[in-house]
Amino acid sequence: MYARQRVRCSVAATLEVVGERxxxxxxREALMGSKRFDEFxxxxxxxxxxxxQRLKALVGHGVLKRQPSxxxxxxxxxxxxxxxxxxxxxxxxxxxxxxxxxxxxxGAPIVLTERESSQALVPMRPTTKDGVTVTAKNLSIHAxxxxxxxMRQRFAPTATRK
Amino acid sequence: MYARQRVRCSVAATLEVVGERxxxxxxREALMGSKRFDEFxxxxxxxxxxxxQRLKALVGHGVLKRQPSxxxxxxxxxxxxxxxxxxxxxxxxxxxxxxxxxxxxxGAPIVLTERESSQALVPMRPTTKDGVTVTAKNLSIHAxxxxxxxMRQRFAPTATRK
Numbered sequence: 609m610y611a612r613q614r615v616r617c618s619v620a621a622t623l624e625v626v627g628e629r630x631x632x633x634x635x636r637e638a639l640m641g642s643k644r645f646d647e648f649x650x651x652x653x654x655x656x657x658x659x660x661q662r663l664k665a666l667v668g669h670g671v672l673k674r675q676p677s678x679x680x681x682x683x684x685x686x687x688x689x690x691x692x693x694x695x696x697x698x699x700x701x702x703x704x705x706x707x708x709x710x711x712x713x714x715g716a717p718i719v720l721t722e723r724e725s726s727q728a729l730v731p732m733r734p735t736t737k738d739g740v741t742v743t744a745k746n747l748s749i750h751a752x753x754x755x756x757x758x759m760r761q762r763f764a765p766t767a768t769r770k
Numbered sequence: 771m772y773a774r775q776r777v778r779c780s781v782a783a784t785l786e787v788v789g790e791r792x793x794x795x796x797x798r799e800a801l802m803g804s805k806r807f808d809e810f811x812x813x814x815x816x817x818x819x820x821x822x823q824r825l826k827a828l829v830g831h832g833v834l835k836r837q838p839s840x841x842x843x844x845x846x847x848x849x850x851x852x853x854x855x856x857x858x859x860x861x862x863x864x865x866x867x868x869x870x871x872x873x874x875x876x877g878a879p880i881v882l883t884e885r886e887s888s889q890a891l892v893p894m895r896p897t898t899k900d901g902v903t904v905t906a907k908n909l910s911i912h913a914x915x916x917x918x919x920x921m922r923q924r925f926a927p928t929a930t931r932k
Contacts, residue, residue: 615813615815615879616873616876616879617798617865617868617879617880618864618865618866618867618868618869618872618873618878618879618880619794619795619798619861619864619865619868620791620795620798620868621868621872621873622864622865622867622868622872623791623794623795623864624791625872627790627791627794628789628790628791629782629785629786629789629790632781632785632789633781633782633785636779636781636782639906639909640911651777653777688906691871693905693906693907694867694870694871695867696896696904696905696906696909697863697866697867697893697894697895697896698860698863698864698867699781700863700896700904701859701860701862701863701894702780702781702784702785702860703779703780703781703784704780704859705780705784705856705857705859705860706779706780706781706782706783706784707780708856709853709856710780710783710784710787711778711780711783711916714778714915714916715914715915715916716780716914716915716916717777717778717779717780717913717914717916717917717918717921718779718780718911718912718913718914718917718921718925719911719912719913719914720896720904720909720910720911720912721898721909721910721911721912722898722902722904722908722909722910723908723909723910724902724908725898725900725902726910727898727899727900727902728898728899729896729897729898729904730897730898730899731859732859732863732894732895732896732897733859733894734858734859734862734882734891734894735891735892735894736883736884736887736889736890736891736892737889737890737892738887738889740884740886740887740889742858742862742882742884742891743855743858744801744850744855744858745855746884746885746886747801747858747882747883747884747885748882748883748884748885748888749802749880749881749882749883750880750881750882750883751879751880751881752877752878752879752880752881753876753877753878754873754876754877754878754879755879755880756879759879759880763880
């Protein structure tokens with residue numbers, strides 16, 4: 609996939625899988641419990657042919673799995689794999705940004721809570737293990753083990769303390 | 771923007787701003803220090819006409835600001851606004867997902883640290899204020915103050931404990 613690329617980046621690689629509006633909305637819907645084609649179609653408002661393409665691609669990438677419905681073998685159900693469920697952090701951080709910067713006038717359309725405690729989620733922030741919050745101001749970028757030669761020229765190798 | 775929509779969603783609203791591969795890669799590059807058109811062009815590998823469109827849209831959405839370079843007034847510099855810098859959490863969570871699920875064989879291409887302490891960032895997880903991690907299994911979804919009528923039918927209103 610990256611054989612000819614000068615740069616290897618996990619943001620770009622992730623966006624190859626879900627970096628397109630409909631794909632991430634399909635993941636959002638699956639996290640909210642949608643399983644059937646018609647549920648995704650009605651709730652996202654995406655054209656049926658595009659939805660069919662995106663569902664197939666997400667199954668191909670191992671984000672969704674497709675299984676026959678126990679009630680009716682002819683109806684497939686789409687559910688998240690562990691890889692797909694792990695996109696929750698990305699979906700939540702995107703949702704929280706929208707709450708802060710786009711829907712700040714009307715209030716959050718959706719409130720996410722933890723089921724047992726009914727406590728709301730707090731804003732997700734990048735942090736170190738000691739709990740220091742990292743912003744654009746104190747972010748430092750290093751070439752990691754998977755960096756290409758071009759990337760190692762641009763970014764000093766990491767000298768992180770564990 | 772949402773006058774005729776039955777559903778209001780901060781994921782969808784955010785994706786209207788950055789929900790497209792190139793836009794989020796431009797934000798990534800800006801977080802990594804790129805400021806000039808040619809820097810974005812060389813480092814992202816996007817066609818010049820598409821880059822020009824996306825930069826203009828991100829300025830229009832208030833994610834980037836465009837100012838003349840102090841060295842050469844004819845060269846514009848693109849830098850993140852506070853709204854744009856606040857996308858760091860989304861970019862980092864997407865990067866970490868790619869590290870875990872796509873580049874797990876080669877290792878992380880990029881390692882992010884906090885500048886002062888040189889400590890690496892820990893994986894971002896949605897949590898409650900008591901530090902309980904929320905996954906797809908214990909996530910609960912409620913209609914918030916900005917929910918539309920259709921959303922309030924689908925999701926019970928929130929009864930969160932602060």
